[in-house]
Amino acid sequence: MKHLHPIAFMCFLLIFIAQPAVAEDPARQFINGTEAYNAGDYQTAIELFTRIADGGVRNTKLYYNLGNAHLKQDDLGRAILWYERARRLKPGDPDLTFNYEYALSLTQDEKTETTSPLSRILFFWKYAYSKQSIQWAALVVNALFWIVLIAYVASGKRLFKRLGAPLLFLTLLLTATAAYNYYETARIRHGVILPEQVSVRSGFSDSATELFVLHAGTRVVVQKQSDTHFRVKYADDKIGWIPLTDIGLI
Amino acid sequence: MVRWITFTLISLALLCSAPSAVAEAVRAIVDRTHVSAGESIHLAVAIQGPDGDVDTSGIRDFKVLPRGSGTSIQIINGRTTRETRHNFMLIPLRNGRLSIPGLPVSIDGKTYHTAAIAVTVTAASDTPQDQREVFVQNEVSDENPYVGQAITYTFKLSQAVQITNARFQPPDFEGFEADEIEDQQSFRSIISGREYLTTKVTYVVVPLSAGEHTLGPAQLQCGIVRSNNRRRDPLGSIFDDSFFRPRNVETKLFNTEPLTLRVRPLPPAPDKVRFSGLVGNFEVSAQMDIARLKAGDSATLTVVVEGIGNIMDAQAPELILPDTFKIYDDNPAEDISITPAGYKGRKVFRSAVVPVMPGEFTIAPLTLTYFDPSKARYITRTTQAIDLMVAPSDRIDGVAAFTAPNFSLKSGKTKVEFTGRDILPIKTEIDAITTHHPLSAPAFSLWMVLPAILFGGFRMALRWGRKPADTREVMIKKSALSFKRAGKPHLSEADFVSGLYKALAYAIFAKAGTSGELLTYTEAGSLLETAGVSTETARTASQLLETIESAKYSGRPLNPEGRKQLLADVRRVVRRIS
Incomplete structure (x- = not known):
């Protein structure tokens, strides 16, 4: 045991001394990534940006850059995947919208609506505004409602009572929508097809019947997951199994 | 040895005869081999033994119409034979010597062929x-x-x-x-x-x-x-129908x-002739709905092109107007029908013509040049000139100020289109490495509940901070409220008197600085005197209270004048003691 102490000491020393030299600063990685991108070395840019993202950074700009780098690398599936992830964080970014639309124009599969047209009409605000906008609108309207209520209690003026009723209705509506959005985010998973073309089959094996074919960048709803496959829904009548590696979860 | 040779020869003979036996099992039969163009042939493919599939895709010279199949079974000398017939209707597609090729028939995985059949088709016109x-x-x-x-x-x-x-x-x-x-x-x-x-x-x-x-x-x-051709029933049965x-x-x-x-091309149009593109026989007419109008008013010019030919392609003849006119074209109306003589109908072009200056004008005749194939030449039709008298406008002093925009003129603006496609550049801001924290569900819930908590705190603070109400103020408010209620029209006698009683009683309690609901007129007088009210006022108040009480309990009806007087008395006394 006595001989182990110096070895253990040396190991600890090596770990602590070597650590700063090996682990590159995320800021340095980001700068190197942007330089690589601007120099046309998209593969290096992807590696550096991905390393930052894998480190736990969730940022619209980073995801946007990853989408751009993949698009320049002709990897449409991953480009749209990163753009979709960026849109989750900040859907209204104009640069992101422009590039996302451009990438979508390169996809082959027709975009399908999984929600019914009736619900899109009845709950138009849910589809017209982003989840963040609905959340903030709910918070603001809720705050306004309570302010008006306080004003009514303090002054007794009927004006505040009249204002309170529509504000309460709006608060309930927006809060319910925001709550459903949270539920949807937590429960309903979406994915993007990564390879150029993938067969959606009736089962897990390669010999299972090919039901239909999807192409890179197509967005699907992920319904179930087995050890090797996802069950995906492309449209109401198009459901099948795809290998886990062929889909990127948004 | 001879036996062996004989056996071998017999075996070979049997083997050679076998295919012909199979070939006989599948036969193609036609009802005739000479037909006129348009006539049909009946083809039957007969299969003896188990049924098979007949492939007719090799028949190129005929249109093949399947006509079903039938099976017949025969028992001769105890031997049963089965034959299936697949029937087809063949319609020759051309004249001459045509061929029905050998048709492949699949029976139990084996393919047999029928014999080819030649059919001669003569032209129908020969008949x-x-x-x-x-x-x-x-x-x-x-x-x-x-x-x-x-x-x-x-x-x-x-x-x-x-x-x-x-x-x-x-x-x-x-x-x-x-x-x-x-x-x-x-x-x-x-x-x-x-x-x-x-x-x-x-x-x-x-x-x-x-x-x-x-x-x-x-x-x-x-x-x-x-x-x-069945023989007719000699009894003339109804089934012979x-x-x-x-x-x-x-x-x-x-x-x-x-x-x-x-198809002949159209000859070149004569020089200085504006060909309308119409081929046929056409007429053109033009008329203005009014001949006199004021500057700024509109008249409707109607141009009608009608005739037989490609009328649907007709365009409005060129209308030449002075610069002092504005013209607004309407969508043309058309009424075209297809007749044995060709397309026939009319196309009506209407335009709103607005003169902007007064004066006498003449709209030049409109011309329409079309090609008449029956005469093999271009023909020009011309309308009458139209005179228009334009009077000064009543609405604007200077008629020239009328400057309606000419909507028919193009704005000169073009839709901006992409000339190249690429994505926008990456973002280089260093804040790209900071994590965005979207509003989580618990945080959202907390922010939603927070204003409600604040409201609750405000209510509690309000309750704690409120001073106890002043008795005098409460009584004054009650008095005012009771008086207001008593003053309402169409109130019953009892409610009116009760309201007045309360208004006066509360006012007396307010003056005395105490609270209460009922008091007698003697108590009222002493309370008021104690509170420092003059004896005369106290007496007036107690007398009024007595009057109200007597009205309340006597049940004597009050006339409108009496009501009004009582209301005025109470108002006056309340004001005096307040």
């Missing part, structure tokens, strides 16, 4: 027309039309016998614009003493380009109904001859 039961013809109204000239293509079906299931396939009108005239004409005619029912299908056809164009054959497939007699239907295919048209 005299008057001897034919059914025949078809086609024709065009003009075999040398001009480009854009409307001509007619007519298909005629003549039948001396009953036909059924007629299916007409018009020719391919490639190089032409064709529209069917919906009214099919049917008439009876006598040809060489035989009566025919003739049906005409007519198309209006407009050649689109010059040169030689061929209208391919039109095709008619139909079944000719033939009576069964044609309704009950089975009928045979013989399917036939008839083709018309292709027609070749030599």
